[in-house]
Amino acid sequence: MKLAENIKERLAAILGDRISVNPSIIEQHSRGEGHLPSAPPEAVCFPVSTKEVSAVLKICNEAGVPVVPWGAGTSLEGNVNALRGGVCIDLSRMNAVLAVNAEDLDATVEPGVTRKQLNSYLRDTGLFFPVDPGADATIGGMAATRASGTNAVRYGNMKANVLALEVVLPSGEIIRTGSRARKSAAGYDLTSLFVGSEGTLGLITEVTIKLYGLPEVIASGVSSFPTVEDAVTLVTEAVQLGIPLARVEFLDEQTIVAVNRFSKLELNVAPTLFFEFHGSTASVDDQIAQISELVASHGGSKLESSTDIEERNKLWHARHEAHYALLAMxxxxxxxxxxxxxxxxxxxxxxxxxxxxxxxxxxxxxxxxxxxxxxxxxxxxxxxxxxxxxxxxxxxxxxxxxxxxxxxxxxxxxxxxxxxxxRYMEWEHKNAIGTMWTLKRALDPNNIMNPGKVLP
Missing domain, CATH: 3.30.70.2740 (Alpha-Beta Plaits)
Structure with a gap:
């Protein structure tokens, strides 16, 4: 749709020069990192408070203007593409760490805080936030897409790590879901409803998340295998045995070729597993010993393990850059x-x-x-x-x-x-799609929130 001039003027009255129709800004906000074609918004707004987000949504809802939330633009399924034009709300300037409650192992942040920014802020507390989708995504975007990543095998995904939210509904109404308590039986679980909703039900403006103590020892490990089946079966057995792996990543031969070339590594070109072990010295040693036995039983190369932080960072940086390594091919x-x-x-x-x-x-x-x-x-x-x-x-x-x-x-x-x-939602959920649409229409009757996403 074409964004009317009077709507731009009303938004500018709230945001001043923090609304842009600059072609380069529009193009920057037209797509994520995936393969799907660009779909640009008509304007990009940069609010700095929940109050401003509320005012912008109220105007857009009254006028039927589509709204697309934006975090860091690292999504892969067209989650941020503005399929029907309208307004992109870029939350990157709402990037304050609002509270860290070290005793309770939780923190509250604005949605534009990135995971690297948060962990840098936490560096002196002995705590960290473990959810790591690879990209330096925003916490708000990670909550909205129910992100996961390399640490999920031990620490879980965003659903398991979000305690509470502040959400602005399409009408501009501001609600809070959940609390800092670790469990609750009070009413509908609205936090879980919004986590993973991809901005189709409301816009997240505050996130309360769990934190974890930094492990005493962190060790990485690498081993290659004769076949893909050997590598993958080892992982299945490790999980079934209850070995508390922090991370275990599989890379096939093609991926190793790309990663070696892009990240200047010299890994053996074969199906490969990257491991990471967290815990006390005794616990990590025990995990390495158990995995080494499994590696040997599946014909893998000797597990090369290290607690050196530079070696570990180099390994995981290469894994996180795999997307760009593929592009370079x-x-x-x-x-x-x-x-x-x-x-x-x-x-x-x-x-x-x-x-x-x-x-x-x-x-x-x-x-x-x-x-x-x-x-x-x-x-x-x-x-x-x-x-x-x-x-x-x-x-x-x-x-x-x-x-x-x-x-x-x-x-x-x-x-x-x-x-x-x-198209896969109907394959997977069949009779539940109607219920999902009932929720969508109840919260977003004008269908302004990220239209064309999630629901077929």
Whole structure:
């Protein structure tokens, strides 16, 4: 839709020069990191308070203007693309750490605080926030997409780590959900409703999250394997044995080629597992010993472990940069990234079947994942302008999700739905879509909040 001049004037009266129609700003806010095409908003607003967010939403709701929330723009499923124009609300300037309650292991932050910013702020407290989706995403965006990541196998995803929220509804009404208490049986669980709603029900302006004590010892480990099945089966056994791994990441041969080239590493080109162990000295030593035994039983190379912080950071930086390593394998291409999550016992099977699909593709593809919780990704490096490549990637994605659901899994473990996965919602939820639409219409009757996302 075309944003009327009087609406821009009313927004400018609230925000002053913190509303922009500059083409470069508009373009910057037209897409995330994924493969889907740009969809620009008509204007970008930069509020600095909940009161301003409330005023902006009230104006947009009265005029029926679409609103798209923006954190850091690192989403992969078109979650931030402005499919119907309207206003993008960029929350990056609401970036204050409001409170840290060290005794209670929690903190309250504005939505624009990034995970790296928060952990830097916490450095002298002996605490940290563990949810790590890879990108330096905002806490508000991570809550909105129910983010997960490399530490989820031990610490859980955002759903498990958000205690309370402040949310502005489309009408401009401000509500608070949850509390700092670690459990509650008081009423509907509205916190869980908004966590993962991707800005389709309201806009998060404050997040209260759990914190954790920094481990006494942190060690990393790397081992390569003869086959993908060996590596993935080891992880399944480790989880079933209750070994408290902090992180365990799988990278196939293709991913190792890309990571070696991009991050200047010399890892053996073979299916590989990256590990991280947290705990006391005795606990970490015990975890390393148990994993070393499993590695040997599956024909893996000797587990190379280290507590050196530089070595550990180099390893995980390479893992976090894998998306850009894939892009570097084919200049001017995009990564068509997928996201599937199955029960841990089914992980080896679905990766095996998926890799059989990949034997015939003409483009570079990697398999990578947070395999400790059954979550993995394909990174298909395609030219979006070549229709046959895009169609083939879509076909592979469809078959992956069909298998995932047949095995009792979900179409998204952490990417969210955006509009890239909306077709899978009916596959997965069938009779529940109507109930979801009932909630959406009740809270957002004018359908202004991130329209076209999540629900088909």
């Amino acid at each position: 084919r200049p001017n291409a995009r990564v068509y990234g997928t996201d599937s999550c199955v029960p841990i016992s089914k992980l080896s099977e679905i990766i095996r079947l998926t890799r059989e699909d990949l034997e015939r593709v003409p483009f570079f593809v990697s398999v990578i994942g947070h395999v400790g919780d059954g979550n993995f990704h394909l990174g298909m490096v395609i030219d979006p302008e070549v229709h046959s490549e895009f169609e083939l990637a879509e076909e592979i994605h469809d078959r992956l999700i069909e298998r995932t659901l047949a095995l009792g899994g979900t179409c998204s473990g952490e990417h969210g739905i955006g509009y890239g996965k909306t």
